[in-house]
Amino acid sequence: MKKIYLLLLLISIVACKEDLKIIDKPIEFGELREQLTLEYLESHYGIVQDAPIITPKMVVIHWTAIPTLEKSFGAFVNTKIGSHRTKINTASQLNVSSQFLVDLDGTIYRLMPENFMARHVIGLNHCAIGIENVGGTESTPLTEKQLEANIWLVTYLKKKYDIDYVIGHYEYTNFENHDLWLEKDNGYRTLKTDPRKDFLMKIKSATKELGFKEVPVKE
Numbered sequence: 001m002k003k004i005y006l007l008l009l010l011i012s013i014v015a016c017k018e019d020l021k022i023i024d025k026p027i028e029f030g031e032l033r034e035q036l037t038l039e040y041l042e043s044h045y046g047i048v049q050d051a052p053i054i055t056p057k058m059v060v061i062h063w064t065a066i067p068t069l070e071k072s073f074g075a076f077v078n079t080k081i082g083s084h085r086t087k088i089n090t091a092s093q094l095n096v097s098s099q100f101l102v103d104l105d106g107t108i109y110r111l112m113p114e115n116f117m118a119r120h121v122i123g124l125n126h127c128a129i130g131i132e133n134v135g136g137t138e139s140t141p142l143t144e145k146q147l148e149a150n151i152w153l154v155t156y157l158k159k160k161y162d163i164d165y166v167i168g169h170y171e172y173t174n175f176e177n178h179d180l181w182l183e184k185d186n187g188y189r190t191l192k193t194d195p196r197k198d199f200l201m202k203i204k205s206a207t208k209e210l211g212f213k214e215v216p217v218k219e
Helices: 002-016 031-045 069-076 144-160 169-175 197-206
Strands: 022-024 058-061 100-102 108-110 128-133 165-168
Touching (some): 058 144, 058 169, 058 197, 069 100, 100 144, 108 144, 128 144, 165 169, 165 197
Parallel strands (some): 058 128, 058 165, 100 128
């Protein structure tokens, strides 16, 4: 039944791929955000450079745990992080962000240039493109339309960049001993469960032929 479901899902994606597109909905990315991004790259990863450019090697799937597009967008749009984000605002004043945001109806929004660094995953922002999905709560679960959009978007990104991994946010600490892991602050970690294993496994199964590498096993 699982194989039949995935086959039907892929057929659905192929059938509607002409309808799927990326809509630009930019967050603030002026001089201050660029400065804070460059400071983040240096302080957390030891990377010193003149522009906030990354070389994407992975795609990280998230949920916002916020029920609407506009409120989710509102969490990312400002340059500086809010004072209420007490678990992470001491690590940097740079606001959290993501290159993409997918609405409940599957509409894909690009929030910033794909190869600009976004703050969405500890230790790996320097090489990771983030896909945030609106919702993820018990009352607003992720949808089939979002699943289709994520599969389409992961495929698009793999064809455009030399992407090695597609992971869920909850898998990020598996990379702590990997060459891609650069976090200098050993005390800077948060516990994540997004986007839940069942949602992620459907994405991985549907994109298996793209040849992504297996996520390292956490020691």
